[in-house]
Amino acid sequence: MWNQNSVSKILGTHYPIIQAGMAGGVTTANLVSEVSNSGGLGTLGAGYMSVDNMKLAIKEIKNQTNQPFGVNLFIPETPIVNEEQITNAKRLLEPFKKELNLTDNSSFxxxxxxxxxxxxxxxxxxxxxxxxxxxxxxxxxxxELKKEGTIVIGTATTVEEAVINEENGVDIVVAQGSEAGGHRGTFLDSFQHSMIGTFALVPQVVDAVSIPVIAAGGIMDGRGVSAALALGAKGAQMGTAFLTCIESGAGASHKRAVLESSEIHTVITAAFSGKPARGIVNRFTREMQEFESQLPPYPIQHALTKRLRKEAGKQGIPEFMSLWSGQSPRLSRNISTKDLLISIVSEVEETIGRLNE
Structure with missing residues (x-):
């Protein structure tokens, strides 16, 4: 059976399908537990969470599932704070804040x-x-984590990053292609030099490491999972596919933007956070594009735009929201998490069967 392999055995799941740990409130306890209850690995995106909120979310997940689940964390970054950049960024953001009737009291x-x-x-x-x-x-x-029985998963956007993760002892590595939505896990080289597509990245990573590889980036259905397996990956990680699910915590405007977009509507932007990320193009990304090189790095710019993004979400103004999405929004569906998993599994089996005809 395609689903019982090294990844599903390591994770203790029925299927080698991982829901990506999307930070910022998308990965609700309901979403995470539903993925795990449906045979995949649900993941709490805890990168931006306070310790108290993280504890609460984990307890809620445990109350809703007795199946394995994961938590995703961000390795901390220490940017150089440039006051001139910050002053300039605040000036650029002021017109957008005025439209939302926000006063500037940004906190770091x-x-x-x-x-x-x-x-x-x-x-x-x-x-x-x-x-x-x-x-x-x-x-x-x-x-230390493995000593306590915790399975450790690393993220890589190049072969070299995957090798480093293996050398550091992770159990599984995610090979994240450039089609992925939101922020990618690049850490070794520049973002521009790490824009390798999923189909190009996965087989090269598979050949370079001995640990199981998970494919990520643009995978939305069973056809994508089947392709990942054909490339030598032992499973797939999916973010945008789950973002539009009923249990997702993404706002209605965000879900609608993804569901109504096509492959030509995503853009790489650093305007919201200071770190390049893929999302649906809107007025904010268009108007800020020419100034991106002047903006402070992540997470400073992320802190500066936090209230702007939050207020835009409250007011339902998608033009000022960070509408993260992968490159395959046409394939997104507004269905329950359980139905999505059932559909993915059915499509994998149908695809494999068709290839064997």
Whole structure:
């Protein structure tokens, strides 16, 4: 059976399908638990979460499923703070804030990472699976997590990043292609040099490491999962496919934007966070495009636009929201998580059967 392989055995899931840990409120306890209850691996995107909210979400997930689930954390970054850049960024954001009737009282409190405390929660709550993005977890951290029985997943956007993850001891590595929505996990080279498509990246990573590889980036259905398996991956990670599910915490405007968009409507932008990310093009990305090189890096710009994005979401104004999406929005569906998993599994089996005819 295609679904019982090294990844599903390591994770303890029925299918080697992982719901990506999308940060920012998309991965509700309902979404995560429904994915796990349906045979995949649900993942809580905890990158931006406070320790208290993270604990609460994990407890809610445990109350809703007895199946394995994961938590995704961001390896902390320490940018150089340039006051001139910050002043310029605030000036550029002012017209958008005025339209939303927002006063500028931006705070940099979220620059103080709670990564160490978040890791403590992983230990204390005995989280079954922990994945990392924006860097490779240290050998020491991986060793401690595995000692407690936690499965560790790394993220790579190049072969070299995958090799580093393996050297540091992770159990599984996600090979994340350039088609992926939102922020990708690039950490070794420049973003521009790491824009390798999923079909090109996955087989090269498979050949370079001995641990199981998960394919990610633009995969939306069973055809994509089948293609990933054909390339040598042992499973697939999917983000945008779950973003438009009923249980997703994405706002109605965000879901609608993805559901109504096509492959020509996504753009790579650093305007919202200071780190390049793929989303649906809107007025904010268009008007800020020429100024991106002047903006402060992540997570400073992310902090500066936080209230703007939040207020735009409250007011239902998608033109000022970060509408993260992968490159296959035409394939998105507004259905239940359970129905999506059933559909994906059926499509994989149908595709494999067709290839065997």
């Amino acid at each position: 409190s979220e620059l103080q990472t709670e990564f160490e405390k978040q890791v403590e929660v992983i230990f204390n709550e005995k989280v079954p699976v922990c994945s990392f993005t924006f860097g490779a977890p240290s050998k020491e951290l991986v060793k």
